[in-house]
Amino acid sequence: MTLEAAILEKNDRLAAENRAWLAGREVLAVNLVSSPGAGKTALLERTIRDLGGELSIAVIEGDQSTTRDAERIRNAGARSVQINTGAGCHLEADMVRAALRELRPEPGTLVMIENVGNLVCPAMFDLGEGARVAILSVAEGEDKPIKYPHMFRSCDLMIVTKTDLLPHVDFDLDTCLAHARSVNPDIATLALSSRSGEGLEGWYDWLRAQCANLSAAAFA
Amino acid sequence: MHELAITRNIVAIVAERAEGRAVRRVRLEVGALSGVVPEAIRFCFDVVARGTVLEGAELEIIDVPGRGRCRACGEDVALEGLIGRCACGSSALDIIAGEELKIKDMELDMATNVETA
Ligand SMILES: Nc1nc2c(ncn2[C@@H]2O[C@H](COP(=O)(O)OP(=O)(O)OP(=O)(O)O)[C@@H](O)[C@H]2O)c(=O)[nH]1
Ligand SMILES: [Mg+2]
C-alpha cells in the first residue's frame, strides 16, 4: 500500500496551525536553540530588562526538568510558561501550542521560545516560529556550525555570545562566521555579551526589524 | 535522541493507515541530508513497534543521496553532507535532494488486503 507520508507530518501540521494562530494575533515567536549553558536564559533576562518598556515580551521555557529558567524570566519582569519535556530532548509543536494557549499573548507580543539545550534534535522540529536563532558561546569553539550543520542550516540568525570571554579562549570569530555561512549562505550573524552589554544593540535592532516585518505583513 | 521521536511517528502513521491489520513490511525514504541516522531508526524500530500491528515487521530504508544546486553557476553538485563546494569555487548551494524523510509504502499481512500501487 502506497503511503508517501511525511514522517513528521503531524508536527508540521501543528506547527503550521501555530504559525497561523500567531499571525492572526500579530505575535512574533522566536525559537532560541543552543547547546546547554550557551547563555539563552541570560540573553533573555537582559533583553527583558533592556527592552521590556518598549516591547511586550513573554517567554516559553523548554527544559527536561525544573522551573528554574521560568522563574529567572519572571524575576526579570516577563510572563513565562515552563514546559518540561521529561526524557524529551527537544520541543515539539504540540507542546508549544499548549503553552501558547496558556500564555494567551496580547497582539504585538514578542514570544521567545527557549528550546531544550541541544544542538541536534530541535533542528528537525518546526514549532511554528517566525524566526529561529542559534546561540553559540565563545567557550564552545568556533567549529560548532560545521559539527552541527543541520541546526545552523535551519536558523535565520546565529548569535555568538559571551564575547567578554574572548581574551581568555581560543576562538576566532571570523572563522566561526565563515563556518556558519558554509552551512547556511543566508544566515545572519551577530556577536554580543549578555554580561558586558557589548553588541546588544544589534540584537535589539534585529528584534525590532522582525516585529516591524510582522506588522507590515499584517497590513499587506 | 530525535530518532526515537521519529520512529514513534513512523509507527503511529503506519498503524493508523493499517486499520488494525498486521503489517509485514515498511519502506522509508531517508535522505542523506535529512539529519536522521538510519541505523538509529532501525535501533528504535523493534522496541517502538512492540505491541502494535507493526510488531515483527521488516523495515527497509531507501537512502536518497544529497544534491545541491550552485547559486553562482547553476551546476548540480553531489552532496555527502550539508557542507559542499561547487567546481566553480562557490559554497553557496541550495539543497535540491537529500532532505527526504517519508514513509513510502507498506505491505500488509493479509494477502487479500494487500494493494500494490
Ligand atoms: N561571561 C559570560 N557569562 C555568561 C554570558 N551569558 C551567560 N553567561 C553564563 O553562562 C552560564 C549559562 O547561562 P544560561 O543563560 O543559564 O544558559 P542557557 O543556555 O539558558 O542554559 P540551559 O537552559 O541550561 O541550556 C551562566 O553561568 C551565565 O551566567 C555572557 O555573555 N558572558
Ligand atoms: Mg536556560
Ligand SMILES: [Zn+2]
Ligand atoms: Zn558553481
